[in-house]
Amino acid sequence: MLRDEELKAAELTRDPELRCHIEAAKGCVVRLRDTTTALFFPREGVQALFRWLLFSPHPQLPQSLRCPGCDVSLTAYDFYGHVSGCARCHGYNASSRHAGLKLLLHEILRSLGISFDSQEPREFASFRCRGCGTVLQDDAVDAHAAQCRHARNAAGAIAHPDRSGPDGRIYLPARGDTRERIIVWDVTIVSTTAPSHKGKCLDDAFAERTAAKDRKYKRAVEAQRPGQEFVVIGGSAFGVLSASTVQLFKDLIAVSSSGVSFESVSRKFAAGIAFCSGHVIAEAERRVGVVHQPSPLQAVSTHRVGRKGTVGAAVANDDSLRE
Numbered sequence: 059m060l061r062d063e064e065l066k067a068a069e070l071t072r073d074p075e076l077r078c079h080i081e082a083a084k085g086c087v088v089r090l091r092d093t094t095t096a097l098f099f100p101r102e103g104v105q106a107l108f109r110w111l112l113f114s115p116h117p118q119l120p121q122s123l124r125c126p127g128c129d130v131s132l133t134a135y136d137f138y139g140h141v142s143g144c145a146r147c148h149g150y151n152a153s154s155r156h157a158g159l160k161l162l163l164h165e166i167l168r169s170l171g172i173s174f175d176s177q178e179p180r181e182f183a184s185f186r187c188r189g190c191g192t193v194l195q196d197d198a199v200d201a202h203a204a205q206c207r208h209a210r211n212a213a214g215a216i217a218h219p220d221r222s223g224p225d226g227r228i229y230l231p232a233r234g235d236t237r238e239r240i241i242v243w244d245v246t247i248v249s250t251t252a253p254s255h256k257g258k259c260l261d262d263a264f265a266e267r268t269a270a271k272d273r274k275y276k277r278a279v280e281a282q283r284p285g286q287e288f289v290v291i292g293g294s295a296f297g298v299l300s301a302s303t304v305q306l307f308k309d310l311i312a313v314s315s316s317g318v319s320f321e322s323v324s325r326k327f328a329a330g331i332a333f334c335s336g337h338v339i340a341e342a343e344r345r346v347g348v349v350h351q352p353s354p355l356q357a358v359s360t361h362r363v364g365r366k367g368t369v370g371a372a373v374a375n376d377d378s379l380r381e
Contacts, residue, residue: 070343075256076113079139082250083111086332087294093329098159099337102350106343107336111296126345139256142295142335143249143341158337159245160228162330163291165228166323170314173229179242224275224288233313240286241306242279244271245330249295260293261328264300297332 084315104266109116115134127146167174185194185204194334230239248263250256255263268290269342278289289306293299299307304324340350 072352079113080167082296085298086111089297089325089328090332093326099333101338102340103333103337106340110142110336110339116343116348119343119346123346126342137342139249140341145253146336147342148203158334159330162327163226166327167228168312169316169318170310170323171316172310175227179224179227186324199351224279228315230309236313240283242286243287243291243306244273244275246271246290246292247295247335248292249335256360260298261301264293268302292327293331297328299328303327
């Protein structure tokens, strides 16, 4: 006689959405194989990713709970797909998630010998006039403050409502008939199991997010410097790359003389997207009360490290900490 858990699993396999999830998870596991990208991320994020891929909620999760970002009511089985695509959960974890992917992309660019800005472009932040409500770009603030009579009468006339901006800038050298290019990029990750994108293919879901980013940054990027381009890169939380990301990596390989293959670059970045999605899920689990075990990265900080960091390296690479 099957146990209750086995009966529930058998019932779930008849759900078409679950079958779609399982097929996508199989592809994600294939992309994660033979990659070292997991070394960049704490253990609990990797574990959370595989809980989602295997559709196996954490045992500490209650059967019914609320999203820590938007407070919508969820079951334990709906929790993972929702939080991996919830904009408010992403806002809470955006810094950590973007930081991980930016470091990974920087490593890829270094391996290809491509020049890039290590800091985010800050000139795209927007300001709002507290007097008349006009939204301004950085280069228009001084002129507006001098001309707007409402601004002159308001204390702290120009507010800073949006400090966000694109995530980086890449400089592609000229090669053969290809001209030199400057590409400003921004990372976007979508979850096709989230309510906002459920039932949509990656291209459709990514196109919606790309259109929103284009409205926010593209005109400012192109106006700032002639010939400068704006590209949204990323893909799905399962680690499937978008068409624009695939094309960007092909362009990078075309101008690189490093000998690094497109397959290794695309696989590593796809794995990075998946692991970052696991990080978002792990943080959401913490916010609803799940207690994770200390990660190897946290264990390093509790040990005294010698002048060359040898003790810390030994702790970080101790396989017993990952079991």
